[in-house]
Amino acid sequence: MKATLLFLKKDQERRLLAGHCWVYSNEVDTERSPLKGLEPGAPVELFARGGRWLGHAYVNPNSLICARLVSRDRARPLSPALLLARLHQALALRERLYEHPFYRLVHGESDGLPGLVVDRYGELLVVQLTTAGMERARAEVLAALEQVTRPKHLLLRNDSPVRALEGLEQQVEWVLGDDPGEIHLRESGLEFLIDPVHGQKTGWFFDQADNRAALKRFGARARVLDVFCYLGAWGLTAAAVGAEQVSFIDSSGDALARVGASAERNGLAERVGALLQGDAFDALRQVRDTGERFNCVILDPPAFIKRRKDIRDGELAYQRLHRLGMELLAPDGLLVASSCSHHLSREAFHRGLQQAARAAGRELQLLHDGGQGPDHPIHPAITETAYLKTAFLRVL
Template structure:
């Protein structure tokens, strides 16, 4: 545990006394999940007779109470959404303010510094680091932060000050452009919080170099969550022909080329992403091995199949096909289709690396989807390895939603 002396902090604009928190009373027995370790409160769990939702403002700090009035901790509320409150601290003496932010940033940093030799990682992963509604990615001297909730947005200035105290970054960028902000009633924007943010930034991953675009790239510009899974790929690709579908800026494919793949084809719908992939290939001396092809993944796979193209390794790392529960059936079918099409361009003894970042798609469903696809093609599938997000995306054990990334390394053979 890292102890932070209270007198080291400047005055915070956030509340510091329990008296500053409006009570939020739960209905009878609705405190069980929080007592078991969860951090979320839904609107139907609140005693609206004792504490009417109409009395609260978005982002307002609250003391969350059991039905008998006993305090469970402090957090914040947005009465306008179903997931309306989040518990941040179980100690009333340490509410969400500059002091707590510094402490939890230091705790998060201590883990990353033990695990990563250079400053390229996700520094803050929401609930997994005790800061629900906040994500911070570190790209050397640049921090890119995303705020997704009204309660965390309320202490935005404190977040910036805490980052400056703990890391002293040359620049901080707000990537507050996610769709979730609209649900919270917040504006979407990208803006410099401090310093000057360049259009591209150089990062390193296990000795490889990549340029990313923090202002315009997907998410914050890079997908740190796949780092460990990309490392798993190294031993499978020497002298192999590799297809990287949904390649974005080439993280999978360029790593494969750098570890001995004879040929790599990166496929993405974004011309800008593929241009970045070509630049990254050149940065790592593998431009001759890496080709790109722009187009819809389904259409490109169909064209490759019709051209009788085959690859030893196919990587399928799509965006989330299941974003809402009502999308589950259609999204699961999309996973089935894309992976079956990937198998159709695999060599007789091929490796399929299938990924899903859809939290709502269970791991066993992804594996079952791969099995169904292989049987439909009259092929045999065996699972060699499975992966998840790296330790810079720590899973909160009471919140399964924080465990979202599934990766399956599967061998696909003739019957």
């Protein structure tokens, strides 16, 4: 299919020339190249106002991000050949970094494939197509993944809320093989059972693996509290590296049951304290009011800021959470605080931690300032790809 020509307004190509790959609808010269009527996901060629060719992209006239650039080589539009090349490139990085095939294989824009996320669990691939362009190329994407990795099972987890922004339906579908049931995943010497169909995201959060491993250096404290614990990866890692007792808080009873099962499986059951189900803020206040204190508190919540307009409310929510965590710490305690909100800058994250410390009457020392693992590479021109902040803080 021949690509439509899409022209930008004057000077709107600067961000693309700097390496970014998004085009916003208000940057398009709609008199010269109307967006209305273009089919979501259709290929386009991007041009600056003066006629300079910028790249191959796909379009969605119904989205604020109306086009995403996929190639800066005029001879290489989005095609099976380009998909294969990008997937081989992504796989080569992960195979250099990881001994076993458990990692994020494709991380969207950072791997040159905007709208595509692939997590690998051995012989299972869990795929998310989050944009109209990748949905349109679904058959080619799946064929390329099969050719490059030869999986036995391939699951489409197209149930992400971001699909709604692209006008796409949500669904979960096996497209290769049948449901293998729970997946055995090993991280830092521990084994966890992962449910790729019903679990959060694709079943696991690979992006925190390196930060969890840092607990061996910073987090071998006597009493630990893991909040928003999900499957207990943080807390059980703390137990494995020396914590005497670890308590867990999560809103999901099923998640807490899996924490207990994983503790048994890894010989750590005697180190598990309370398993508290409920709203994290309420649970933290209840624990605080009992006078119980911990040597390490781990706070790894879901994103509090999903849209730019939510930044102020989200910053206040993080500050309340961090203050509660600090109030539960014994003197010279360790706070591990995370944010996966890409709208929250690292600077603002640190500032909020400091403000929470002052409100709690505490002093902070930042010991380790972590981000996502290298299987979630950062695109230097796209700040949104540097979304994860994980701070290890000594609280005095």
